[in-house]
Amino acid sequence: MAANKKVSSAEAPEKEQASPILIQMGIFAAILFVSSLISPLFPASFPVPTPVVGLILLYVLLATHIVKLRNVEKFGDFLISLIAFLFVPSGIQLAASLKVLQAEGVKIIIVVIIATIVMLVVIAYTTAGFIWIRKHVFHGNTDIDQ
Amino acid sequence: MISLNVAAEMAVWGKWLGDGLSKTATGASAGNAVFGIFLTLVVFLIGQWLFKISNGFFIFQPLFVGMVLGIFILFLLAKAFGTDTATFYKSAYLPGGNIIFWFLNPATIAFAIPLYRRNDIVKRFWLEIVLSLIVGLVISLFIIYEAGKLFGLSKGTLASLLPTGATTAIAMPIAAAIGGNPAITAMVCILNAVIIYALGDWLVKVFRINNDPIGAGLGLGTAGKTVGSAKALQLGSIQGSMASIAVVVISIVVDLVVPQFASLVGLR
Secondary structure, three states, rough: OOHHHHHHHHHHHOOOOOOOHHHHHHHHHHHHHHHHHHHHHHHOOOOOHHHHHHHHHHHHHHHOOOOOOHHHHHHHHHHOOOOHHHHHHHHHHHHHHHHHHHHHHHHHHHHHHHHHHHHOOOHHHHHHHHHHHHHOOOOOOOOOOO | OHHHHHHHHHHHHHHHHHHHHHHHOOOOOOHHHHHHHHHHHHHHHHHHHHHOOOOHHHHHHHHHHHHHHHHHHHHHHHHHHHHHHHHHHHHHHHHHHHHHHHHHHHHHHOOOOHHHHHHHHHHHHHHHHHHHHHHHHHHHHHHHHHHHHHHHHHHHHHHHHHHHHHHHHHHHHHHOOOOOHHHHHHHHHHHHHHHHHHHHHHHHHHHOOOOOOHHHHHHHHHHHHHHHHHHHHOOOHHHHHHHHHHHHHHHHHHHHHHHHHHHHHHOO
């Protein structure tokens, strides 16, 4: 016990060092595996897919300090930096649904563009509204450190 | 003369690819995943290169270029083989494409990291975040529904459009439940992300969305899913964190709200 303590205190300056990349991958794989077991437990009328369960799980693990940022940060940031690339197969998937597109033609594309802009703008403005209410109605603090 | 050469080339390549395809179809060779992976990398790198030499012209966003170029190449190859694009896509591209696609799973989980980095904001503003997403989604649903009716979309297509605030895996079963076509829903979810990826910066500027970093993050996360979250991270840590939480919360809100909305407007 004492020896252990001594070792850990000796390693203290290195505490901030990132975990080896394979360990980080292992943590992601473990979370993904557990999530894939949890996800089917949700009823069909209330689906929660594996990656969403995993996102919540990793957040809870980070918030409870069971997993430290240095354990997952490097691999996680790497994956996020690749998002656009990882999404290319999904985009190319549209090749298989060109027929669906032909059915309603350009109309559907126009409505989708409108829908996307509406979701972005309406939700952003609604949030600004609620923040305004917090500040002016409840006189709450809305200052944010950038 | 040249065209003859090209035709001869095509025939050789065609035989080689055709052999590969038949092996893929019978599951004899997993090595054919290489084609999908290689094509994805090539078209994306071409996109990055075009984006760079055009000084970041929005239509040359690597994801957009990669998608259009990839579909175009598959279309040409399918023509060369005398099959249709969808069949060729499934047999030749999908094995490799699926491998890359799979990594979206851990990548989505990874968004817990930017979310946790700004846990201070989450703790202080969780009520505003949840309320904004619920109210914002309901308003959006009305506008999208009316816009769809205005353009004369069929009931089925309208029902396929409504759940697309959620991630694809949640949106598809909900679309099916309210009388939509899950295939259209999946397509729309992808288009949402591509549109946000291509137009996000411009939209943020035009609508002055970044004046409220929390709203900017929630909006980008809802409209663009994980791709929107990556975009939000470029704006700042708060935006990235908020987009990550939006992906989770909006999916649950869609789960609960969209079926109610559908019966309210008489879609089912």
